[in-house]
Amino acid sequence: MNKMNLKIEDWTQNHHLIQWVQDMAQLCQPKDIHLCDGSEKEYNQIAEELVAKKKAIRLNPKKRPNSYYFHSHPDDVARVEESTFICSKSQEDAGPTNNWKNPDEMKKHLLTLFQGCMQGRTMYVIPFSMGPIGSDKSHIGVQISDSGYVVMNMKLMTRMGAQVLKELRNGFFIPCMHSVGVPLKEGVEDSLWPCNPEKRIIVHFPEERNIWSFGSGYGGNALLGKKCFALRIASVLARDNGWLAEHMLILKITNPKNESKYFAAAFPSACGKTNLALLQSHFKDWKIECVGDDIAWMKFGSDGRLYAINPEAGMFGVAPGISMKTTPNALRTIEKNTIFTNVALTADHDVWWEGLTDTPPSQLTDWKGNAFDPNSKSTAAHPNARFTVSISQCPIVDPAYDDPEGVPISAIIFGGRRESTVPLVFESFNWEHGTFLGTSVSSEMTAAQKGKVGKLRHDPFAMLPFCGYNMGNYFSHWIHIGRSADPEKLPRIFYANWFQKDEKGSFIWPGFQENIRVLQWIFERLDGKDNCVKTPIGNLPEIDSLNTEGLDLTKEELQKLLEVDLGQWLEETQELEEYYKKFEPKLPKEIKEELESLKARLQKLCVS
Ligand code: GTP
Numbered sequence: 001m002n003k004m005n006l007k008i009e010d011w012t013q014n015h016h017l018i019q020w021v022q023d024m025a026q027l028c029q030p031k032d033i034h035l036c037d038g039s040e041k042e043y044n045q046i047a048e049e050l051v052a053k054k055k056a057i058r059l060n061p062k063k064r065p066n067s068y069y070f071h072s073h074p075d076d077v078a079r080v081e082e083s084t085f086i087c088s089k090s091q092e093d094a095g096p097t098n099n100w101k102n103p104d105e106m107k108k109h110l111l112t113l114f115q116g117c118m119q120g121r122t123m124y125v126i127p128f129s130m131g132p133i134g135s136d137k138s139h140i141g142v143q144i145s146d147s148g149y150v151v152m153n154m155k156l157m158t159r160m161g162a163q164v165l166k167e168l169r170n171g172f173f174i175p176c177m178h179s180v181g182v183p184l185k186e187g188v189e190d191s192l193w194p195c196n197p198e199k200r201i202i203v204h205f206p207e208e209r210n211i212w213s214f215g216s217g218y219g220g221n222a223l224l225g226k227k228c229f230a231l232r233i234a235s236v237l238a239r240d241n242g243w244l245a246e247h248m249l250i251l252k253i254t255n256p257k258n259e260s261k262y263f264a265a266a267f268p269s270a271c272g273k274t275n276l277a278l279l280q281s282h283f284k285d286w287k288i289e290c291v292g293d294d295i296a297w298m299k300f301g302s303d304g305r306l307y308a309i310n311p312e313a314g315m316f317g318v319a320p321g322i323s324m325k326t327t328p329n330a331l332r333t334i335e336k337n338t339i340f341t342n343v344a345l346t347a348d349h350d351v352w353w354e355g356l357t358d359t360p361p362s363q364l365t366d367w368k369g370n371a372f373d374p375n376s377k378s379t380a381a382h383p384n385a386r387f388t389v390s391i392s393q394c395p396i397v398d399p400a401y402d403d404p405e406g407v408p409i410s411a412i413i414f415g416g417r418r419e420s421t422v423p424l425v426f427e428s429f430n431w432e433h434g435t436f437l438g439t440s441v442s443s444e445m446t447a448a449q450k451g452k453v454g455k456l457r458h459d460p461f462a463m464l465p466f467c468g469y470n471m472g473n474y475f476s477h478w479i480h481i482g483r484s485a486d487p488e489k490l491p492r493i494f495y496a497n498w499f500q501k502d503e504k505g506s507f508i509w510p511g512f513q514e515n516i517r518v519l520q521w522i523f524e525r526l527d528g529k530d531n532c533v534k535t536p537i538g539n540l541p542e543i544d545s546l547n548t549e550g551l552d553l554t555k556e557e558l559q560k561l562l563e564v565d566l567g568q569w570l571e572e573t574q575e576l577e578e579y580y581k582k583f584e585p586k587l588p589k590e591i592k593e594e595l596e597s598l599k600a601r602l603q604k605l606c607v608s
């Protein structure tokens, strides 16, 4: 048996866990096994080891206390959707939007890949809870990984360590198997960011409820509690048990009368969730607090309302674009105790990225570790450079982020990155229409996934890369959730788009902090204020019901932001009709009917 820092039997009586760890050690042949207790001491030790091996740089403690800098292999910088698989027993259950392979064949392939893959490395065993420990809304996972970087990130991103095993006892957990996929031969020096892009693969077995990830050390590919567990596997758990696992931020908004509501919002990757969740209100009597910035699990409470928890305990946020002007609360969150990956490094060992200041400081090292030439076309930070930080450090964190009951959701907002067509904000007519809006989300692609930045693609519910089963059935699940609830108690559904551009290609809406104005409009709608005009696509703000005081926005610009162009929308419906064919025969009839009604409403206005 391999050397262990603790005796596993002293640590847990969970026979499945003990057996699994032993089996995986036998398969991967690590040099030793480290059972993670989740302590500060352990975190610091692993960090120091990585610094000693030059894999990490300790940032200047005067500028960025207790923080570390990593830069990845240049081919391991984002999620890899083309190498992500849902291996359900039948291909139909994975559906038209997921990669699929026969689970038996895939298992054979994985067993070959993982055979001896941890030679020369430490195998870490990382118990973690998604959601507050002990909440009936939470679920436990155990990740095995040969990456110290992963352990450090999991410590910040989840509730991790010995207390989770105490809670688990003999219960059920999601096994999450991860390796960077590079066995280390004796006497051979390790690379700074070991990974294996040729053999990279991220696999989910939804029926067995487990995850295998090989070859990548980055973000959603490697921190398996996040997209793999909390979305792909959890969406299957949610389907089976009548709840929702969604790619959504959760925020609290309080009005001048000290009344509060919670909103959840789903925007595709790198389309503004973290920035909205950390919004700093510049209206002194309106307050925003943050519960979560990426994932929401929503279950019905005994009062019939939908309650959300944030299953994560940290943020893995996009760094570029963050500044004191755009998102001061993000900068305040990452002042200390933060991990930075693929940002640029300053001469005095602090961090920098595009947007942080107008001009880059001199003597910058870019994300690849080279001296940065400000005249070059490339950026100093990778566009998908990220920070990892505990949410407890956020200056506007809502203490309810740790409430095992979760928070009652009053509004759900969908959105995408659209240069044209989609107005700044509108409201659906009811849950089914809102569900239709969710199915219709499309967005210009970003650097959060490997692929062509800027290309428009459909991303229903911002879940395209994250739904662990047939997307057509997922649409039905949403309809079903609506049917099973009291309509008066369901959240109202809205759609927002911060990203409309003018002819010169500049954003029309100032966005960021100014998005508070849209949240205010939504809040007032929920309070019964008659501040909208009915259009074929939904209820839009009356032009003067949106608070634009103090904004540098012309009347024409505002009109453009709130315009419904019938021609563009008819095209949009044709496009959607074509897209929906993909989901047959699973496309719910309610969604088809919504599309038909939208077409009819548009045509009626076109004729009149
Ligand atoms: P993931 O972590 O990938 O799920 O992304 P996210 O949805 O949390 O996106 P995030 O808030 O990190 O924003 C991504 C990018 O969008 C950043 O470059 C931001 O600067 C930019 N962005 C966010 N909000 C706005 C906005 O209101 N207007 C404009 N123009 N850009 C925005």
Ligand code: SPV
Pocket: 078, 079, 218, 219, 220, 221, 226, 227, 268, 269, 270, 294, 316, 448, 449
């Ligand atoms: C996303 O891509 O939506 C992210 C980043 O939140 S990652 O964790 O890499 O998936």
Ligand code: MN
Pocket: 247, 268, 269, 270, 294
């Ligand atoms: Mn995300």
